Amino acid sequence: MHNRTIHWLVRVIVSMLLMAGLAYIARFPAGMEKDEGVLRLTWRVVGAKLRYCREYTDSEKNRLTKHMQRGQYCISKLLPYQLKLDIDGKSVIDEEMQPPGARGDRPLYVVRDVRLKPGSYQFDLSFKPLDPFKDAKTPEEIQEREEMREATATSLSKAPSFSTSQTVEIVDNKVIVVDLREDKQEFVVLTSYQRHEAQK
Amino acid sequence: MTTRKTPYYETRPKSAGWLEKLILPLDRFFNRVYGAKYNPIYQSGTIASLFLMMTIATGLYQLIFYKLSAPYESVAGLEAQWYLGRWIRAVHSYAGDGLLLVLVFHVFRMIIQGKTYGPRLLAWLTGVLMIGIILISGWTGIVLVWDIQAQKIAMEGARLLDVMPIFSEPLMRAFTKPEGQPATFFFLNLLLHMVFPMVVLALFWVHTLRITKPALLPPKKTTMWIIVLMVGLGMVWPMGMLPKASQFASPDIVNVDLFYSWWIQAARFISSGWLLVLWAAMAVFMFSLPWWYRPKMHQLEASLPRMDLCTGCNQCKLDCPYGAINMIDPPMPRDDTEKVANVTPSYCTSCGICAGSCAPMIIGPPNRNGRNLLEEVREFQKEYQPGASDIVLIACEQGLAESLRKAAPEGVHHYPVHCIGALHTSQVEFLLRRGAGGVLMIGCPEKDCVYRLGTRWMKERLYDNREAELHERVDKSRVRITGLGRGELKEALEMVRQFKEDINSSKTPAKDIGDGEVNMECDTATGGPNA
Numbered sequence: 001m002h003n004r005t006i007h008w009l010v011r012v013i014v015s016m017l018l019m020a021g022l023a024y025i026a027r028f029p030a031g032m033e034k035d036e037g038v039l040r041l042t043w044r045v046v047g048a049k050l051r052y053c054r055e056y057t058d059s060e061k062n063r064l065t066k067h068m069q070r071g072q073y074c075i076s077k078l079l080p081y082q083l084k085l086d087i088d089g090k091s092v093i094d095e096e097m098q099p100p101g102a103r104g105d106r107p108l109y110v111v112r113d114v115r116l117k118p119g120s121y122q123f124d125l126s127f128k129p130l131d132p133f134k135d136a137k138t139p140e141e142i143q144e145r146e147e148m149r150e151a152t153a154t155s156l157s158k159a160p161s162f163s164t165s166q167t168v169e170i171v172d173n174k175v176i177v178v179d180l181r182e183d184k185q186e187f188v189v190l191t192s193y194q195r196h197e198a199q200k
Numbered sequence: 201m202t203t204r205k206t207p208y209y210e211t212r213p214k215s216a217g218w219l220e221k222l223i224l225p226l227d228r229f230f231n232r233v234y235g236a237k238y239n240p241i242y243q244s245g246t247i248a249s250l251f252l253m254m255t256i257a258t259g260l261y262q263l264i265f266y267k268l269s270a271p272y273e274s275v276a277g278l279e280a281q282w283y284l285g286r287w288i289r290a291v292h293s294y295a296g297d298g299l300l301l302v303l304v305f306h307v308f309r310m311i312i313q314g315k316t317y318g319p320r321l322l323a324w325l326t327g328v329l330m331i332g333i334i335l336i337s338g339w340t341g342i343v344l345v346w347d348i349q350a351q352k353i354a355m356e357g358a359r360l361l362d363v364m365p366i367f368s369e370p371l372m373r374a375f376t377k378p379e380g381q382p383a384t385f386f387f388l389n390l391l392l393h394m395v396f397p398m399v400v401l402a403l404f405w406v407h408t409l410r411i412t413k414p415a416l417l418p419p420k421k422t423t424m425w426i427i428v429l430m431v432g433l434g435m436v437w438p439m440g441m442l443p444k445a446s447q448f449a450s451p452d453i454v455n456v457d458l459f460y461s462w463w464i465q466a467a468r469f470i471s472s473g474w475l476l477v478l479w480a481a482m483a484v485f486m487f488s489l490p491w492w493y494r495p496k497m498h499q500l501e502a503s504l505p506r507m508d509l510c511t512g513c514n515q516c517k518l519d520c521p522y523g524a525i526n527m528i529d530p531p532m533p534r535d536d537t538e539k540v541a542n543v544t545p546s547y548c549t550s551c552g553i554c555a556g557s558c559a560p561m562i563i564g565p566p567n568r569n570g571r572n573l574l575e576e577v578r579e580f581q582k583e584y585q586p587g588a589s590d591i592v593l594i595a596c597e598q599g600l601a602e603s604l605r606k607a608a609p610e611g612v613h614h615y616p617v618h619c620i621g622a623l624h625t626s627q628v629e630f631l632l633r634r635g636a637g638g639v640l641m642i643g644c645p646e647k648d649c650v651y652r653l654g655t656r657w658m659k660e661r662l663y664d665n666r667e668a669e670l671h672e673r674v675d676k677s678r679v680r681i682t683g684l685g686r687g688e689l690k691e692a693l694e695m696v697r698q699f700k701e702d703i704n705s706s707k708t709p710a711k712d713i714g715d716g717e718v719n720m721e722c723d724t725a726t727g728g729p730n731a
Contacts (some may be wrong), residue, residue: 027455
């Protein structure tokens with residue numbers, strides 16, 4: 001065969017191989033481990049507001065400008081929550097969730113994925129309000145805790161608390177969504193959109 | 201073998217050599233397969249713009265059929281159009297992937313050639329910005345399909361952004377709601393997917409602002425070849441449809457587009473916070489590179505014209521690859537010309553191509569204008585006296601000069617230059633008239649010239665009467681020029697051997713004209729070297 005023809009053929013073959021490589025990388029098989037399902041915890045909770053107001057002390061008043069002295073000293077924030085998840089008696093999640101936002105007054109959002117092998121699992125899930133001053137250490141924090149003891153207790157008693165114990169069947173490649181219905185104060189376990197619709 | 205003792209004008213940091221070693225074998229391979237003219241690495245910039253055009257053209261067709269209320273179904277409808285929609289969608293996707301791939305090579309090339317700082321700073325920064333926007337545009341495109349890959353990209357992206365405490369509600373929540381995504385989500389993605397390419401086009405204009413005659417597309421043959429290959433690939437291997445996204449599905453194997461989704465694989469091993477740090481680090485690395493990746497003690501010395509001697513011929517302006525030269529009114533009124541050359545120092549890369557273009561030899565970087573070059577070659581000739589059986593090998597310092605200096609055989613006098621285009625033809629004439637057997641010039645491949653047009657202009661000066669041309673009186677069979685990549689030492693040595701053989705078997709006497717002196721215009725006026 002003529003040299004030029006061979007060269008041309010080599011060009012065609014190399015070009016096609018390059019294209020094939022491009023196409024392969026464009027659909028590269030990758031993903032999570034095989035034989036896994038997901039237990040997804042996802043909800044939004046406003047929880048309970050902690051609000052405390054009192055008159056300014058004389059020294060506080062003196063630090064304020066005249067037009068501000070008529071008002072009251074107020075603290076307003078949301079309670080933190082404790083998220084706990086035990087699966088088959090083993091603790092998987094145990095964390096304290098502080099309300100987001102600079103003033104700690106934004107709702108709490110939970111988005112957690114727990115990957116599990118297919119099978120039947122007993123899970124215990126709780127989402128309970130916490131005393132915001134339980135870790136008070138400095139004199140200022142302790143003083144604030146004492147001052148707001150009553151308001152905190154009232155807020156804690158009104159704050160919704162959620163817990164559930166259920167058995168779920170984890171299926172390969174499927175997601176089980178655990179949502180929270182704040183109005184009904186209960187967790188709902190969803191495995192499909194239809195079921196979610198039915199529970200509305 | 202002798203060599204000219206020349207100061208080496210370093211244009212790139214030493215570490216560039218390490219990077220170059222990675223790409224040289226591929227460079228050599230492509231040169232052998234396609235030839236230097238069609239080497240895709242050399243064409244990376246223009247191929248990228250071709251891919252960009254292809255994605256825009258094919259995207260417009262898909263836009264007609266896309267439905268915000270049923271994204272997955274509308275794309276499936278396109279995929280069902282075997283006669284058009286299916287392969288157009290595939291070409292759109294492959295061209296997007298190809299775009300990112302060639303841009304990686306383009307970036308590598310620029311880093312290796314040290315084209316990141318000084319006058320190239322604007323091009324570098326806009327280029328990096330374009331890559332970032334193309335990435336985001338690609339992600340929005342993948343999300344528009346709303347299959348499991350789209351869901352994965354969207355969720356991982358949201359997880360990444362949620363690390364920053366800037367959203368009142370975590371974005372991730374938007375993808376875990378059982379009721380699915382609203383049409384507004386797809387509208388936003390579609391809008392971004394259409395706006396970003398327009399931004400890239402605007403940036404592309406800025407990117408090429410400081411270069412003259414920018415090539416917007418590869419050579420015709422390459423363009424046609426790429427289009428045919430892409431369409432063929434789209435027909436033979438269409439994209440197909442992955443399962444529809446669902447909040448209740450977590451598929452174990454997803455065929456991901458690794459060009460745009462490689463970082464999702466990283467997300468499996470490191471936390472979102474670290475991934476965000478990784479992205480930020482990459483952005484800082486790329487944007488800051490021109491400030492720390494540059495040769496030590498390097499200063500670009502801009503060209504200086506002698507306005508009092510400039511004839512206003514305009515040739516240096518035509519030849520400057522970076523538009524650094526403009527013609528202005530002479531500072532003092534002149535009878536012989538209305539305009540003289542002026543250099544904008546911030547645009548000048550100090551390549552010296554203007555020195556080679558100027559017949560009266562009055563422009564060039566400090567100590568590197570035509571007169572200096574002629575003086576240099578005079579000294580070289582005096583010291584080494586290349587004879588009729590010797591050849592002078594003029595090689596580009598940006599290319600093979602260093603490798604050839606170490607490897608060239610006996611009877612070859614090595615004369616490295618900063619750029620082949622920065623050589624004045626009078627130097628070639630001088631060497632031949634003083635008895636050298638031949639002059640072989642090895643520059644960079646035309647499409648990979650570090651200073652863009654050096655090799656091309658030199659060829660035209662030698663053979664096509666481009667100013668400052670090699671005079672007719674010179675025996676051109678004793679002059680040869682070629683462009684070879686840095687990985688092609690073997691080919692270069694073969695060319696040296698062949699040229700030497702041709703010269704030695706030539707029957708024309710080497711020294712054939714006059715006394716060997718070269719006439720320089722304007723000499724009498726200035727008291728230049730020949731005066």
